[in-house]
Amino acid sequence: MFKRKTGRYQPMSHQGHANSRVQFMNCLNVLACFAVICLHCSQVVFRPSASITWYYSVVMQSVFIFAVPIFFMLSGANLLGYRKRYSTKTFFKKRLKKTLVALIVGSALVYCITCFCPELFCRVPRRFSLLDFVSLFLNNEIEPIYWFFYVILVVYLMTPLLSLLADSKKVLLYAILLLGFASSVLPFLSRYVPAFLFLQSLFGAQALTGGITFFLLGYYLQNYAPRQRPAPCVLAFALFTALMIAATIAINLDAVQQPDISYEGFFSNAFSFFSIGASSALFLLFKSAEPRFQQLSSAHKSVLQRLSSASLGVYVIHLLVMDYIAFVLPHPWSISMTIEPPVVYLITVVIVMIAQSAWTAGKKGLARGKASLSRS
Secondary structure (H helix, E strand, O other): EEEEEEEEEEEOOOOOHHHHHHHHHHHHHHHHHHHHHHHHHOOOOHHOOOOOHHHHHHHHHHHHOOOHHHHHHHHHHHHHHHHHOOOHHHHHHHHHHHHHHHHHHHHHHHHHHHHOOOOHHOOOOOOOOOOHHHHHHOOOOOOOHHHHHHHHHHHHHHHHHHHHHHHOOOHHHHHHHHHHHHHHHHHHHHHHHHHHHHHHHHOOOHHHHHHHHHHHHHHHHHOOOOOHHHHHHHHHHHHHHHHHHHHHHHHHHHHHHHHOOOOOOOOOOOOOOHHHHHHHHHHHHHHHHHHHHHHOHHHHHHHHHHHOOOOHHHHHHHHEEEEEHHHHHHOOOHHHHHHHHHHHHHHHHHHHHHHHHHHHHHHHHHHHHHHHHHHO
């Protein structure tokens, strides 16, 4: 994955091998998107109880917590080296525009629903006000799961600076270790040793430092880490996930017995050191399977690409689909955590693909209209 040159390691050029990267990343993107739905279908985890349902929800939360880390890692793997492909202006135009439009459109949709038909989506009603929308939007109070967009937008704004680390393996690794320490180790230390609280506060928001950690880590694993055999990756993922499950159950034993005690998700959050280990193992596992992905037929690769391209839209609207299903067909948590995830994913993908096709057709029609006017 890297070559020796002038006494130091350099990332290998991927020219001519674009497809070899895209296939496993597309597959990971689709899996991470489905994992997000699984996380939101197992929210009963926040109501600890001595029931099989709750213990199963802990397992789901731990197994699928890689969702957001993988999104950050894929972004970093694809974008940290953007300077080799296009200018910073083009980078901002391509990435900021796409993400910001998704955030604004999604927020406007959710806000209008809460104002005009909240009961259909099990939402708390609001009174429509443009100033209210702006205030809620700026504070991420319209749809809490959109926090990811706010963080990734800040990461994109920092990418021109972060990209300067791309060609230095040692400096990049140092940045990953430093930020990983700030986002994963310091919170652990300050939880049990209050003397570390001030030091933790110096590094700012965990979501941002954690997001940057995964962003850099994705590029590092893609360009500097040698391809691993599948078995160690599977074992590492299973080990970190099992530790996450055990630790989460252990710190919630009191909450299980006493309903007035809140759920503790400290060890099973997206930025815990267990999550870093599990997400890295999963990334390397899919990277190791790239030769198999390349053996897929063109039709299968096309489907994978199409599903991957729908992931942003799926993230934006899947919670609305879940809420509408809950309104139309109320169901127990046992259904939510088994049947609902694939159903929600399929319905949401279909909606997003229809919207994408309509948008493409509209743009083509507008372009033809402009061309006709110019000729006349």
